Each structure stands twice: as C-alpha cells, then as structure tokens.
Amino acid sequence: MKILVPVKRVVDPFAKVRPTPDGFGIDTTGQKFEINPFDEIAIEEAVRMRERDPAVDVTVVSIGGPECEEQLRKALAIGADRALLIETDRTYDPPSVAAELAALAADLKPDLILMGKQATDDDCNQVGQMLAAKLDWPQATFASKIERAEGSLTVTRETDTGEETLELPLPCVVTADLRLNEPRYIALPGIIKARSKPLERRPPAAQPKPRTRLIKAEAPPPRSAGRKLASVDELFAALKGKGVI
Amino acid sequence: MGRLLLVAFEPHEAAACAGFAHALGLPFDVLALSGEPDADLGAGKTMIANLSEIPPADGIAKAIAEVARDYSHIAAISSMQSKDVLARVAGLLDAAMVTDATAVQSPTIFQRPMVAGSIIATVETLCEPVVLTIRPAGFLTAQRRGVSPSEPVQVTVDSKAKRLGATNRGGARPDLTQARIVVSGGRPLRDAATFEKVIGGLADALSGAVGATRAAVDSGIAPNELQVGQTGKIVAPELYIAAGISGSTQHMAGIKDSKIIVAINKDPDAPIFEAADFGLVMDLFDAVPELERKVRG
Numbered sequence: 001m002k003i004l005v006p007v008k009r010v011v012d013p014f015a016k017v018r019p020t021p022d023g024f025g026i027d028t029t030g031q032k033f034e035i036n037p038f039d040e041i042a043i044e045e046a047v048r049m050r051e052r053d054p055a056v057d058v059t060v061v062s063i064g065g066p067e068c069e070e071q072l073r074k075a076l077a078i079g080a081d082r083a084l085l086i087e088t089d090r091t092y093d094p095p096s097v098a099a100e101l102a103a104l105a106a107d108l109k110p111d112l113i114l115m116g117k118q119a120t121d122d123d124c125n126q127v128g129q130m131l132a133a134k135l136d137w138p139q140a141t142f143a144s145k146i147e148r149a150e151g152s153l154t155v156t157r158e159t160d161t162g163e164e165t166l167e168l169p170l171p172c173v174v175t176a177d178l179r180l181n182e183p184r185y186i187a188l189p190g191i192i193k194a195r196s197k198p199l200e201r202r203p204p205a206a207q208p209k210p211r212t213r214l215i216k217a218e219a220p221p222p223r224s225a226g227r228k229l230a231s232v233d234e235l236f237a238a239l240k241g242k243g244v245i
Numbered sequence: 246m247g248r249l250l251l252v253a254f255e256p257h258e259a260a261a262c263a264g265f266a267h268a269l270g271l272p273f274d275v276l277a278l279s280g281e282p283d284a285d286l287g288a289g290k291t292m293i294a295n296l297s298e299i300p301p302a303d304g305i306a307k308a309i310a311e312v313a314r315d316y317s318h319i320a321a322i323s324s325m326q327s328k329d330v331l332a333r334v335a336g337l338l339d340a341a342m343v344t345d346a347t348a349v350q351s352p353t354i355f356q357r358p359m360v361a362g363s364i365i366a367t368v369e370t371l372c373e374p375v376v377l378t379i380r381p382a383g384f385l386t387a388q389r390r391g392v393s394p395s396e397p398v399q400v401t402v403d404s405k406a407k408r409l410g411a412t413n414r415g416g417a418r419p420d421l422t423q424a425r426i427v428v429s430g431g432r433p434l435r436d437a438a439t440f441e442k443v444i445g446g447l448a449d450a451l452s453g454a455v456g457a458t459r460a461a462v463d464s465g466i467a468p469n470e471l472q473v474g475q476t477g478k479i480v481a482p483e484l485y486i487a488a489g490i491s492g493s494t495q496h497m498a499g500i501k502d503s504k505i506i507v508a509i510n511k512d513p514d515a516p517i518f519e520a521a522d523f524g525l526v527m528d529l530f531d532a533v534p535e536l537e538r539k540v541r542g
Contacts, residue, residue, distance in 0.1 A: 017363045026364060098336060120475075123359045124344050126332040129302065133336025138303045138406035141329045144469070154409065160325045160420060162470055164411035166301055172406075178476045179469060211341035216367035220358070223501055226522035232535040235507065235525050244426070244484040244505055245451060245540060 001053070001148075001170075003046045004110035005060045005080065006101055006127070008036040009071045013120040019217035026121070026217060035071045038116025040078070042176040044183040045146060046114050047079035053148075057081050059108065063100055065089055069199065076194035077186045083199040088208075094122075096208035098130035103205035105135055110171065112153070117142055117175040132173035140166050142177040247317030247352055247373070249273035251288070252309055252331070254299055256280035258322045261423060263287065263387030265320065265379045268349045276312055276398065278305070285389045292398035299326070304404030306333035312398060313338065316374060318352065323378040324422055335376035342376045343368055345479070347383040347502075356383075361475040361498040381423070382481035382502055414468050419454045421471065426453030426484045427503075429473055432460040433489035433529060440466045443533050444488060450540040456480065458496050474499035488529040492517025509533065 011017060012032040020027045035043070043060060050056040060075040061084040062068040072083040086100060105113060113132075118125035125141075132139035144163065145156035153168045158177050168174070229235050239245045249271045253259040259275045259282035266273040267287065275282055275291040278299055282291060292312065299305055309330065313319045319334060321327040323345050335342040348356035353370045355377065421427060428451065430444040440461065448455045457467030459474055473480055474496040481502035488509045490496060497520060500506060508521035511528045518524040525532055 017360045019364055121360055125328045126342050129332035130336030133333045162412040162414040165409040167407045167409055169405055211372050213369045214366055215369045218365045220365050223520040225519045228524045232532050236539045238523050
C-alpha cells in the first residue's frame with residue numbers, strides 16, 4: 001500500500017503570533033517553524049502502518065521554498081521512506097494546494113492520502129476535502145482511528161455529536177484529528193537515518209490560481225478583565241442584569 | 246446579481262444563518278437536507294430534501310453541488326459536518342472558500358479568524374462561486390418576515406463511503422458550537438459522574454450546552470466532542486461559564502469570542518480571571534450547585 005502524506009510548514013503553533021506592522025500578513029520574525037501538528041499526526045499514523053506491514057510505503061510531500069526541507073527531513077526522521085519537495089515561491093491557497101496534490105496523486109497513484117485536518121496557521125480545513133473531490137475519492141475527515149482491511153479502511157471519525165465509523169474503499173483521503181495518535185519523540189538514530197533517505201525536488205505541475213487573497217491581518221480586540229464578585233448572589237444578579245439568564 | 250444558497254443539515258441551522266444572509270445582501274434560497282426549517286426567514290424558497298440521515302461526504306457533496314450550480318454563494322453554519330461536506334462541494338465547483346466567516350463587508354470581502362484566533366483576517370474572494378462556513382455569533386438575528394414557498398427537491402445520493410455505525414452522545418442538550426449558553430468544566434471535576442452532575446446540572450438549568458477543557462477530556466472526565474479550545478471546538482455563546490478552568494492559552498483561543506465570560510475558580514491567580522467579565526473566587530463545588538439552585542428558582 002502506498003501512502004502519500006502532504007506536510008505543511010507552519011509557524012510554531014505554540015508561539016504568540018501577531019500581524020505584521022503593515023497589516024498584510026503574519027509577523028514571523030524570529031519565529032520557529034514546525035510541521036503542522038495535525039500533519040505530524042498523519043505522518044506518525046502512516047509510519048505505524050508501515051511498521052505493522054513492511055509492504056507499506058510512505059512518501060511525504062511539501063509545497064514551498066527550500067526551507068521546507070527542514071520539515072521534510074523531520075518527517076523522514078519520524079520514519080517516512082521518501083520525501084518530495086514541490087519547489088515554488090508562489091502563494092498557494094487551499095484550492096491551489098488541492099489542485100497540485102491531485103496532479104501529484106495522478107502521477108504517484110497512492111492508495112491512501114493521509115493528512116492533517118487543517119493547518120494551524122490559516123485554520124482553513126479545506127485541502128483534504130477539495131483534494132478528495134478532485135480525485136473523486138471517498139473521504140473521512142477528523143479521523144480518530146484507522147483500521148486496515150482488504151482493499152478498504154475502517155475509519156472512526158469525530159463528529160459534532162460523537163463519532164461515526166465509515167468503511168472507505170481504497171483509494172481514499174483521510175484527514176487526521178488530534179486523537180488519532182500521539183506522535184513519537186524523534187530519537188537520534190532516526191535523525192541520522194533521515195539524512196540518507198531520498199528527497200526529490202520537482203517543479204509544480206501547474207501554476208497556482210488562488211481563489212482567495214488575504215488583504216488585511218489584524219490582532220483581535222483584547223478582552224479586558226472584568227469585575228470580581230464576592231458571592232453567587234452577586235453573580236446571579238449581574239447575569240440577570242445583563243439579560244443573559 | 247448573485248444569489249445565495251443556504252444549506253441546512255438540520256432545520257434549525259437555517260434560522261441561525263439567516264442573519265448572515267441578510268448581511269450579505271443577496272437574495273437567498275434554503276436547501277434543507279433534513280426536516281423543515283422556519284418559513285419566515287425571508288428566503289425566496291425552501292427546498293426540502295427530506296433525508297432521514299445525511300449520507301457520507303462524498304455522496305452528499307455531489308448532491309449539494311447539483312443544486313448549487315446556479316448560485317454565486319453557498320453557505321452553511323460552521324460545524325464539523327459542514328466543513329467535511331462544504332469544502333468538498335467547493336472542490337467540485339472549483340469555488341473560492343472562506344472557513345468560519347465572522348463578518349461580511351461585501352459579497353467578495355469577508356472576515357475570519359486564523360492562527361487559533363490570534364489574527365483576524367480580511368479575505369477577498371477572487372472568483373465565483375464562493376463557499377462559506379459561517380459563525381453566526383457575529384451576525385444579528387434575522388428579522389422574521391414573509392412566508393417562503395417550499396418545494397420538495399429530489400437529491401440522488403450515491404456514496405462510495407459506507408457508514409457502519411454512529412454514536413450520538415449529545416442527548417437532549419443543544420449543540421456546543423451553536424448554543425446560547427455554554428457551561429464548561431476542567432479537571433477539578435474529578436470524574437465523569439461528578440462532571441455530569443455539577444456541570445451538566447447547571448447547563449440543563451440554563452438550557453445550555455456542556456463543554457470541557459482538553460485536560461478534562463484527556464483524563465477521561467468528559468467525552469472528546471465536548472472539548473473547547475484551539476484543538477477542539479470554537480464557541481461564541483452569549484454566556485460562557487467556566488468552572489474549575491485555569492484559562493490556558495489553548496482553551497482561551499476557543500472561547501474569546503463569547504459575549505460574557507464567567508470564571509469560577511478557587512485560585513484567585515488563575516489566568517482566566519484576566520479575560521473574564523465576571524469572576525468568582527470560590528470552590529466550584531459550592532458555587533456551581535448554588536448557582537443552579539438560584540437559576541431553577
């Protein structure tokens with residue numbers, strides 16, 4: 001089984017992020033970059049499948065500049081077999097990413113595309129579904145458990161009210177949610193081994209055609225501390241006064 | 246001129262999105278996938294699909310895309326279900342998409358949060374159609390007016406994915422992301438039974454939804470789907486009551502658009518007090534049941 005795991009380089013998800021002074025983007029000065037945490041969960045899951053079955057092959061792919069090699073090497077250190085960098089300096093919105101990945105899937109013919117449910121920078125939650133639509137493959141988003149069967153996957157996914165289980169014939173697209181697994185700590189042997197694994201660079205199949213454009217980025221208005229109250233009576237009266245209860 | 250299609254997975258979602266429809270300023274129709282929404286929302290017409298169960302995304306997205314062909318905008322309330330399905334609809338229609346829209350400046354300019362709410366982005370759409378998921382808290386409640394005609398719509402659904410089973414732990418409570426009042430608890434609630442009794446009790450008294458911190462979910466006190474925060478659900482109710490919650494950045498990212506935040510915590514230095522409109526330094530096991538009794542009168 002061939003698994004393709006798209007990986008996005010994102011600004012450190014645990015750092016405090018501000019808009020740039022001109023208000024046209026996110027200020028990443030001095031920030032660290034990481035693998036999008038949901039993509040890291042997807043890599044971990046793919047590597048676990050390979051550890052259970054040596055016939056599984058895991059390719060990670062990123063779209064972006066040469067700096068993305070850092071995240072691809074980390075994915076190889078987790079245990080992916082090979083990496084692919086689609087090298088570009090253009091801006092991609094989710095439909096453009098989905099189109100590029102669909103072209104790649106037509107070339108590599110994976111049985112499964114496993115990726116994060118959303119990136120922690122733009123929080124769009126679009127690419128997996130758009131990609132599945134382009135390929136006309138079934139999808140399971142927000143996956144919390146994946147089990148393999150002959151020619152299909154059984155995926156438990158989180159829903160608004162609980163969870164559901166879907167049976168998906170291969171090929172399919174699955175997007176990882178937080179509870180799918182806990183990614184491993186990367187040990188030194190993995191990092192050394194990653195240096196000798198193949199990392200191929202190729203140009204994009206097509207130029208991106210963005211359908212949305214960020215025109216302003218602002219910090220949200222700050223919330224200020226309110227009143228400390230002395231008793232439940234005071235709280236009840238305050239909420240009554242605001243008309244919310 | 247454009248036209249909006251409001252997609253309602255559940256009938257009540259149509260009313261929740263009607264305020265957005267009016268803010269957008271385009272004429273709109275409603276596609277109700279299940280049940281019958283209110284007829285006085287100002288829609289041109291309501292199409293009733295009458296599905297007893299919403300099929301997996303690959304099938305239902307195709308069906309929605311068929312109906313949506315003649316519309317410039319397609320929108321639904323933000324939920325895990327709408328993100329699953331509408332992003333796929335956008336893929337089928339080669340559409341621009343705006344996730345979690347919180348404000349409308351024009352039919353091509355929208356606001357949405359990104360980086361877990363640290364940034365409010367203004368986004369311009371560069372083509373039609375435009376697919377959106379909507380956070381209704383930012384929009385006024387729609388004025389009720391007129392009566393829209395309704396017509397049945399035949400949707401053919403053929404999914405490659407097959408649903409083997411589903412659990413619905415929601416019970417009778419309102420959906421967390423759409424509730425007017427949310428009561429949340431953290432790890433101090435100790436165990437699932439205590440959590441349900443204390444937090445669930447106040448939530449039921451207020452006809453509200455129940456939420457939980459990631460710590461409470463990870464320690465098995467509350468089920469996954471109740472997790473509020475950056476990696477869980479983003480909520481924006483009129484009233485958010487946080488009991489025994491310290492206020493981690495992760496959690497605050499999920500609640501900061503709430504109109505009124507109440508913090509009940511026995512630790513006077515808990516960071517949540519810095520963002521709470523009303524703070525009560527008290528043991529939650531005393532304060533929450535007392536508040537519940539007062540609410541129940």
